[in-house]
Amino acid sequence: MIGYKTLAVPGPTNMPFEIRQAMDVALEDHRAPDFPEFTKPLLEDVKSIFRTTEGRVFLFPGSGTGGWEAAITNCLSPADTVLTSSFGQFSGLWVEMCSRFRLNVLNYDLDWGEGVPLDLYRRRLEADKHHEIKAVLGCHNETATGVTSDIAGIREILDDLGHPALLFVDGVSSIGSIEFCMDAWGVDVAVAGSQKGFMMPTGMTLIGVSQKAMAACEKALHSSCYFDFRDMAKANDQGYFPYTPPATLMRGLRASIDMMHREGLDNVHARHKHLAEGVRAATRAWGLGNCARRSTLYSDTVTAVVVEPGFDANRIIQAAYHNYGVSLGAGLGKVAGKVFRIGHLGWLNEPMVLQALGGVELAMRDCGVNFTAGSGVGAAIEHYTDRREPLSLAAE
Numbered sequence: 264m265i266g267y268k269t270l271a272v273p274g275p276t277n278m279p280f281e282i283r284q285a286m287d288v289a290l291e292d293h294r295a296p297d298f299p300e301f302t303k304p305l306l307e308d309v310k311s312i313f314r315t316t317e318g319r320v321f322l323f324p325g326s327g328t329g330g331w332e333a334a335i336t337n338c339l340s341p342a343d344t345v346l347t348s349s350f351g352q353f354s355g356l357w358v359e360m361c362s363r364f365r366l367n368v369l370n371y372d373l374d375w376g377e378g379v380p381l382d383l384y385r386r387r388l389e390a391d392k393h394h395e396i397k398a399v400l401g402c403h404n405e406t407a408t409g410v411t412s413d414i415a416g417i418r419e420i421l422d423d424l425g426h427p428a429l430l431f432v433d434g435v436s437s438i439g440s441i442e443f444c445m446d447a448w449g450v451d452v453a454v455a456g457s458q459k460g461f462m463m464p465t466g467m468t469l470i471g472v473s474q475k476a477m478a479a480c481e482k483a484l485h486s487s488c489y490f491d492f493r494d495m496a497k498a499n500d501q502g503y504f505p506y507t508p509p510a511t512l513m514r515g516l517r518a519s520i521d522m523m524h525r526e527g528l529d530n531v532h533a534r535h536k537h538l539a540e541g542v543r544a545a546t547r548a549w550g551l552g553n554c555a556r557r558s559t560l561y562s563d564t565v566t567a568v569v570v571e572p573g574f575d576a577n578r579i580i581q582a583a584y585h586n587y588g589v590s591l592g593a594g595l596g597k598v599a600g601k602v603f604r605i606g607h608l609g610w611l612n613e614p615m616v617l618q619a620l621g622g623v624e625l626a627m628r629d630c631g632v633n634f635t636a637g638s639g640v641g642a643a644i645e646h647y648t649d650r651r652e653p654l655s656l657a658a659e
């Protein structure tokens with residue numbers, strides 16, 4: 264294949280040259296006397312991306328899934344009750360992990376395309392007079408369906424009821440891309456991964472942990488050593504790690520945070536919203552649906568486009584990849600074959616989104632989908648040129 268491959272999956276995302284270059288360094292001694300000069304500011308600055316000053320952020324080797332496990336194994340004990348909801352592949356897998364760790368899981372199994380059910384959560388928490396529920400889980404951005412849920416709304420319920428449960432949030436495909444306020448939303452454990460909004464290679468999970476969650480660690484029966492928050496905190500306080508840290512990835516993280524700071528975190532979020540609206544305009548112009556049930560649930564990092572009933576969405580994904588080198592996200596689990604997903608997060612500007620949308624149009628044509636060529640790309644261009652200043656240039 265001649266030319267660049269187009270990565271339009273919702274993670275891994277496009278890696279900026281600046282981050283690649285920052286990682287092109289010799290391996291370093293993680294016990295060197297001056298290592299803390301690098302790690303201490305890094306651990307401090309990463310907190311700004313989670314919007315926390317009260318909590319701390321730990322960097323563990325692993326991926327987002329490891330972050331889920333860390334949340335469960337540090338703060339809870341077997342047989343503890345957790346309140347959860349599943350409405351897509353990722354929310355569902357975290358709930359399943361809770362069962363595998365022998366927690367008592369109160370789960371709401373919802374239609375895919377829905378989000379965290381605030382009303383049901385409120386009713387269940389209200390009924391929990393003896394505070395049996397130790398943690399409430401929320402998937403902030405369900406990547407399989409392109410649904411963003413209201414995490415602040417969960418906090419409001421907990422506060423209204425004076426319920427002391429911990430709030431665990433999967434922010435793997437939201438943190439660093441769409442607004443996430445760990446302190447303001449009272450999130451106790453927030454899980455992120457390096458290969459999504461952070462624009463880095465896979466291999467690091469970043470976990471925001473509140474003081475309340477750290478206190479819960481003291482009481483919980485730990486079932487993990489590798490992901491132990493207390494071991495990590497103790498070593499981090501000195502600028503070190505309990506075992507060999509992914510120092511090369513940490514060099515990349517330094518560059519990633521610097522890039523987000525330079526653009527301004529609010530601008531990063533605004534850019535994602537702006538780019539996402541173009542993708543949604545394209546989807547409408549094609550006459551196709553959005554897997555998210557309501558516009559208030561639309562995700563600014565990924566759109567799951569619903570194809571005509573009876574048509575296999577995988578045909579479009581295959582054609583896009585084989586004929587044009589464009590990687591689209593496949594439908595997972597219950598929506599396999601029914602949707603294709605366009606990832607629009609990370610290091611991305613308008614032409615890069617148009618490239619993905621153009622690839623989708625070429626592939627849909629190859630598959631005989633009935634739509635007007637250029638309609639989606641055109642609708643996105645209309646949206647992108649409707650504003651005074653191109654965001655991607657303004658950021659430089």
Ligand SMILES: *Cc1c(COP(=O)(O)O)cnc(C)c1O
Nearest residue numbers: 326327328353404406435436456
């Ligand atoms: C990608 C993703 C995960 C899983 O992360 P891995 O890095 O693949 O382990 C979990 N939750 C959400 C919402 C995701 O998008």
